Amino acid sequence: MKPMVDEIDRVLARHYGFTEAELDFILNYDIKYRLGRDTETEDE
Numbered sequence: 098m099k100p101m102v103d104e105i106d107r108v109l110a111r112h113y114g115f116t117e118a119e120l121d122f123i124l125n126y127d128i129k130y131r132l133g134r135d136t137e138t139e140d141e
Contacts, residue, residue, distance in 0.1 A: 103124055110120040 106123050107120065109115075110123070115123075
C-alpha cells in the first residue's frame, strides 16, 4: 500500500509545486500516521 500512497504524494507534489525537500518530508513521514496503522506489529 505504501508505494501507491507514495505515488499519489508525488503527483500531488508536482501539482502543488512542492520542493524535493518538502516531498521527501512527506514520503518519509511516520508510516503509522500516514497509513493509519502500526506497521511494526502487523503480520503480512
